[in-house]
Amino acid sequence: MLKIEGLVTYYGRVRALAGVSLQVARDEIVTLIGSNGAGKSTTLMTISGVLKPTEGSIAFEGRPIAGLAPHEVARLGVVQVPEGRHILRGLTVAENLDLGGFVRSAEKRRTSLARVYELLPRLAERRDQLGGTLSGGEQQMLAIGRALMAQPRLLILDEPSLGLAPRIIEQIFELIRNLNKAGTTILLVEQNAAMALEIADRGYVLETGYIVAEGSAAMLRQNDSVRRAYLGL
Amino acid sequence: MNLFFQQLVNGVALGGVYALIAIGFTLIFGVLRLLNMAHGEIYMLGAYLAYLFLTILDLPPFVAVPLALIAIFAISLLVERFAFRPLRNAPHFVPLVSTIAVSTILLEVVRLAFGPYMFGFDSFISTTFVRVGTISIGSSQLMMLLLSVVLTVALQIFLMCSQWGKAIRAVSEDVTVSGLLGINVNRVVGVTFAIGSTLGAVAGILVAMHFGAIYPNMGFVALVKAFTAAILGGMGSVPGAVIGGLMLGIVESLGAAYLPSGFSDAVPYVALFAVLLLRPSGLFKRAGGSDDPSHQGNPHTTGGLLDRILPQRGAQSLAAGVDIAKLIAVAGVVAALAIAPFLGDYALRILITIVVYAMMALGTNVILGLAGQLSLSHAAFFAIGAYSSALLTTHYGLDAWSAMAVGAMLAAAAGALISLVTFRVRGYYLALVTLAFAELVRIIIGHWNSFTGGMMGVRAIPAPRIGPWVIDSPLSFFYLSAVIGVIGLAVYDAIAYSVKGRALIALRDDEVAASASGLGVQRLKIVAFTLSAVFPAIGGSLMAHYYSAITPDLAAMNETVTVLVIAVIGGLGSAAGALFGSVIVNLLPELFRNLGDYRVLAYGVILFVTVLYQPGGVFSISRRLAWRA
Numbered sequence A: 001m002l003k004i005e006g007l008v009t010y011y012g013r014v015r016a017l018a019g020v021s022l023q024v025a026r027d028e029i030v031t032l033i034g035s036n037g038a039g040k041s042t043t044l045m046t047i048s049g050v051l052k053p054t055e056g057s058i059a060f061e062g063r064p065i066a067g068l069a070p071h072e073v074a075r076l077g078v079v080q081v082p083e084g085r086h087i088l089r090g091l092t093v094a095e096n097l098d099l100g101g102f103v104r105s106a107e108k109r110r111t112s113l114a115r116v117y118e119l120l121p122r123l124a125e126r127r128d129q130l131g132g133t134l135s136g137g138e139q140q141m142l143a144i145g146r147a148l149m150a151q152p153r154l155l156i157l158d159e160p161s162l163g164l165a166p167r168i169i170e171q172i173f174e175l176i177r178n179l180n181k182a183g184t185t186i187l188l189v190e191q192n193a194a195m196a197l198e199i200a201d202r203g204y205v206l207e208t209g210y211i212v213a214e215g216s217a218a219m220l221r222q223n224d225s226v227r228r229a230y231l232g233l
Numbered sequence B: 001m002n003l004f005f006q007q008l009v010n011g012v013a014l015g016g017v018y019a020l021i022a023i024g025f026t027l028i029f030g031v032l033r034l035l036n037m038a039h040g041e042i043y044m045l046g047a048y049l050a051y052l053f054l055t056i057l058d059l060p061p062f063v064a065v066p067l068a069l070i071a072i073f074a075i076s077l078l079v080e081r082f083a084f085r086p087l088r089n090a091p092h093f094v095p096l097v098s099t100i101a102v103s104t105i106l107l108e109v110v111r112l113a114f115g116p117y118m119f120g121f122d123s124f125i126s127t128t129f130v131r132v133g134t135i136s137i138g139s140s141q142l143m144m145l146l147l148s149v150v151l152t153v154a155l156q157i158f159l160m161c162s163q164w165g166k167a168i169r170a171v172s173e174d175v176t177v178s179g180l181l182g183i184n185v186n187r188v189v190g191v192t193f194a195i196g197s198t199l200g201a202v203a204g205i206l207v208a209m210h211f212g213a214i215y216p217n218m219g220f221v222a223l224v225k226a227f228t229a230a231i232l233g234g235m236g237s238v239p240g241a242v243i244g245g246l247m248l249g250i251v252e253s254l255g256a257a258y259l260p261s262g263f264s265d266a267v268p269y270v271a272l273f274a275v276l277l278l279r280p281s282g283l284f285k286r287a288g289g290s291d292d293p294s295h296q297g298n299p300h301t302t303g304g305l306l307d308r309i310l311p312q313r314g315a316q317s318l319a320a321g322v323d324i325a326k327l328i329a330v331a332g333v334v335a336a337l338a339i340a341p342f343l344g345d346y347a348l349r350i351l352i353t354i355v356v357y358a359m360m361a362l363g364t365n366v367i368l369g370l371a372g373q374l375s376l377s378h379a380a381f382f383a384i385g386a387y388s389s390a391l392l393t394t395h396y397g398l399d400a401w402s403a404m405a406v407g408a409m410l411a412a413a414a415g416a417l418i419s420l421v422t423f424r425v426r427g428y429y430l431a432l433v434t435l436a437f438a439e440l441v442r443i444i445i446g447h448w449n450s451f452t453g454g455m456m457g458v459r460a461i462p463a464p465r466i467g468p469w470v471i472d473s474p475l476s477f478f479y480l481s482a483v484i485g486v487i488g489l490a491v492y493d494a495i496a497y498s499v500k501g502r503a504l505i506a507l508r509d510d511e512v513a514a515s516a517s518g519l520g521v522q523r524l525k526i527v528a529f530t531l532s533a534v535f536p537a538i539g540g541s542l543m544a545h546y547y548s549a550i551t552p553d554l555a556a557m558n559e560t561v562t563v564l565v566i567a568v569i570g571g572l573g574s575a576a577g578a579l580f581g582s583v584i585v586n587l588l589p590e591l592f593r594n595l596g597d598y599r600v601l602a603y604g605v606i607l608f609v610t611v612l613y614q615p616g617g618v619f620s621i622s623r624r625l626a627w628r629a
């Protein structure tokens, strides 16, 4: 479904990605793990078209998407929930969700909205509250709900567990699993490697811009250096 | 009491129009994080286009006015597309310089097409007055009120309820996430820019109708008012801009009634300083907004461009790059000194002008090139230096050198004062405030007839003397200014490589880090502002003695633009660059003699092309090469 080859991305003169290749097949959950500053967010932002790669290719369902603008990528069904959630604080929950469906017709927005409220009833309760007044967990729910409004084919999540209480993290991972079961392909970036490898089918390990390990989640869980570096075992 | 209520009514009507300008300004700030210095010129252009269609082409108002507004909408789409969009990822001062370039170009085009003078603007609605008790309300005032209320309400509904309006609000809050949500950010920014500009143009037409006159410079004061109103209400907030506009209108109307004439011109500027000092984040802090816009640079800044534009970090790269330029500069100076005796008066005058402007550009280099503070008061310091020399030597019998020293000290004091007043203000805010300061200086000089000679300026400024010699021939004056200029360049260079200079660069690169590492940011800024004032003041003093007559126009905005052009073209931060920039800017018009009136327009275009294509200045190529080697 998504195929990335030899991706190189710079910030000015600083090279953040040094040739990243990875693939996501339909209906998979694929996780990208790595420590802080490894280039995980950079990879996702390059996929979404926010950053332009200097080398390499990105194909979504066989179609090259490197160089497209972010809104064009989103329109194709590749939707990202960015790190730090980025809730529009001055807009209400309902408005946030509505904008999530910006690329869809008004009718599709209505049906997705019903589904999102059903999936995440907390958001329905708070629909008229400003995004900025939600708690961290609620904001993460809203960010995911907002992405769902676009009816993504590939949902990209950047550290959804960041800064949340363990109980909330459980809920979020549960949600991700359910979404996947319902037919959404998922690319999940996590620092919480243990949990990510638990729900993922496959995984990649990123270090300073290079993919240093890849394989099935079960295999990565057994890998010695992954265990030492990311699972703290 | 009647006067009071009459002025209150006038103030509300005027305030409605200020609100329209401010709303446009604030909308544009919202999506671009850019203080659009060309907003005043768009406002002016709206009035001129209406005049063109109404009076010159004699179209009926219901055709002419929409036509003017459509034209403004289209022009602003183009401006956004070609002048601002390519720079959206650049460090904050680059797009700002681009807006200054656009503003200069628009202003000059209008000045050239219509002439620099005031035109009568015939109101296209019949002028009648409604009387309420003893207060009379003109039809144009009613229209101002009505239109501003209708447009504001319509805009607010559009922003709150339509899908587009939500997209605009989303982009104002978070560009990245808006793109991820599938919003075409470029389109939203372009359209918002055009809507904001068109609102400004409506205001321009209304004001032209109300006062019955238009003139090319009407834009700048409108810009200052828009800015003041917008910060008063909280930058980025539409309802805030309305309240800010109304308050400003009322204050100004009352000021016009109760203040001596002439000084009421200063009201918007004084209001601006007062607001900045007392409530820099506006009267009402916005809910959920922890971000104080005055502290925001461009949120999308990446390191790369900054590296390309500003002198490299670290002394060794700075040294390696500038060396070539420095060699050429030294050779050029030596050559100029050698051939000077063979040059005519005219050529010498150009050389002297080059020195004067190079001195001014050194001021810019200190404050913007080294310290990264976008301060645009050079013209004020220039004028302070020139007027100190002029007044002290003509009225108080001081000799030229003491007068020059006093002028430099006064300018330094003014610089320090500005830095204290604006301590918490950065980026665009600083640019506008300092520009407004220069304008205020010009107004004060121009109106204080008894002391400064008002608009007539000062004449018969004596030539400087060294011992028994009077430096009054062009040749001797050139040698004098060359010596001072070389000292200036050397002093600048010494500063740039000193510990202080290094600290200033640290401040420029990262203010937060600079303060965290224990560099006293406030003290550094005071040093930078003070130094940056001294260079132009000395240049101004030279200018006064050379021409022996000066006028308040020394503090005019186009002087500031010229200096900015010089500093940017030459390459910000480099001493040799200041000299080269000055040579280029002063020689170009000579090479194209028939440029004549198009001179300032040419500056605008050069500035524009430079920031877009060669933002490091003409020498950045060699500097980059040298750095790699």
Ligand SMILES: Nc1ncnc2c1ncn2[C@@H]1O[C@H](COP(=O)(O)OP(=O)(O)O)[C@@H](O)[C@H]1O
Binding pocket: A011, A014, A016, A034, A035, A036, A037, A038, A039, A040, A041, A042, A043, B302, B303
């Ligand atoms: N806006 C930026 N400008 C410059 N460098 C950046 C920027 N964002 C990230 N980087 C650098 O790129 C590298 C990768 O960062 P990132 O992709 O955010 O890592 P991760 O998401 O894995 O923590 C880091 O070294 C970081 O310092």
Ligand SMILES: [Mg+2]
Binding pocket: A037, A040, A041, A042, A083
């Ligand atoms: Mg990250």
